[in-house]
Amino acid sequence: MERKPIKDDIEIILKRAVEEAVTAADSESLENWKTKYLGRKGEINGLFSRLSEFSAEERKDAGARINDLKNKLEGIYGERKEGMAEKRRSANLSFPGKSPSIGALHPVTIVTREMTAIFAEMGFGIASGPEIETDYYNFEALNIPAEHPSKDVWDTFYVSEKDKILLRTHTSPVQVRIMEKTSPPFRVVAVGKCFRKDDVDSTHSPVFHQMEGLMVDEGINFSHLKGVLTHFITRMFGDSVKVKFTPSFFPFTEPSAEVSMSCNICKGGGCSTCHKTGYIEVLGCGMVHPQVFRNVGYDAEKFTGFAFGMGIERLAIIKFGITDIRYFYQNDIRFIGQFS
Numbered sequence: 067m068e069r070k071p072i073k074d075d076i077e078i079i080l081k082r083a084v085e086e087a088v089t090a091a092d093s094e095s096l097e098n099w100k101t102k103y104l105g106r107k108g109e110i111n112g113l114f115s116r117l118s119e120f121s122a123e124e125r126k127d128a129g130a131r132i133n134d135l136k137n138k139l140e141g142i143y144g145e146r147k148e149g150m151a152e153k154r155r156s157a158n159l160s161f162p163g164k165s166p167s168i169g170a171l172h173p174v175t176i177v178t179r180e181m182t183a184i185f186a187e188m189g190f191g192i193a194s195g196p197e198i199e200t201d202y203y204n205f206e207a208l209n210i211p212a213e214h215p216s217k218d219v220w221d222t223f224y225v226s227e228k229d230k231i232l233l234r235t236h237t238s239p240v241q242v243r244i245m246e247k248t249s250p251p252f253r254v255v256a257v258g259k260c261f262r263k264d265d266v267d268s269t270h271s272p273v274f275h276q277m278e279g280l281m282v283d284e285g286i287n288f289s290h291l292k293g294v295l296t297h298f299i300t301r302m303f304g305d306s307v308k309v310k311f312t313p314s315f316f317p318f319t320e321p322s323a324e325v326s327m328s329c330n331i332c333k334g335g336g337c338s339t340c341h342k343t344g345y346i347e348v349l350g351c352g353m354v355h356p357q358v359f360r361n362v363g364y365d366a367e368k369f370t371g372f373a374f375g376m377g378i379e380r381l382a383i384i385k386f387g388i389t390d391i392r393y394f395y396q397n398d399i400r401f402i403g404q405f406s
């Protein structure tokens with residue numbers, strides 16, 4: 067049988083080994099290369115083990131050729147290894163590294179956390195309720211009857227008009243859900259998305275966030291409401307801020323009030339955010355209407371309480387001096403990444 071000359075094999079192996087050594091990109095692949103060719107079970111030793119097939123004379127020549135190949139490969143290994151070490155040494159260590167990119171919290175999240183932290187300091191718990199509500203929780207139970215004109219303010223999107231299932235227009239239905247499950251005394255805040263059939267402009271969005279607050283006990287009166295909300299606003303915006311309570315109307319509170327704070331953008335001087343009045347309206351509030359207590363089965367003679375509701379975006383706009391509510395929802399990293 068004609069044996070393939072070992073000379074040819076040696077040439078093929080050399081060619082392949084050189085190609086592979088050149089493409090070995092790092093020291094790990096270079097070490098793998100070394101094992102493959104020069105290792106104990108490597109290709110060189112494979113060639114040596116074939117020597118027994120040869121006659122004594124052929125063996126001498128073949129042995130010399132294999133040794134020559136081995137020396138060449140060891141040389142290549144040494145050169146590549148040194149080349150890699152040199153490359154590492156010459157790397158400029160003072161060159162700035164790649165800093166990992168760390169995300170930022172959305173301004174609505176930042177403000178929500180700050181608000182809940184302030185109420186937590188005052189002993190308020192945290193609750194939540196569904197975004198898809200029934201007409202009963204969003205309106206009826208809150209003393210807003212079907213044909214009442216005040217319902218216009220809370221025009222919404224219906225999931226099923228027939229079944230009276232809708233997207234909640236405010237977080238006030240959470241008040242009812244909490245009271246149905248809890249006996250006084252308690253104080254709690256609830257944050258979440260609300261929906262209104264508003265056209266989008268710089269101050270309106272059909273989806274926005276509110277925080278609701280509710281405190282019920284025996285003997286709660288309007289001064290508790292004033293104290294808690296004044297503390298909240300000054301804690302959030304600083305002691306120099308002036309807080310103003312103005313009479314208002316909500317079907318589920320009586321008496322009701324709107325709370326404004328001195329504009330911290332123009333410091334009361336008059337700017338476009340405060341419509342040149344020096345004050346910005348921040349929330350609605352009032353003493354819980356006795357009818358709401360009766361709707362949840364509370365003794366309206368025994369318990370009193372206060373409730374408030376405020377827009378989170380509105381507070382973020384004031385806090386960060388943002389000029390357009392639409393920025394919150396456009397997912398533009400240049401905008402949402404700049405707050406902390």
Ligand code: PHE
Nearest residue numbers: 236238350351352373374375
């Ligand atoms: N739910 C009211 C609104 O969205 C705000 C409010 C809440 C007023 C609680 C009084 C008490 O306008």
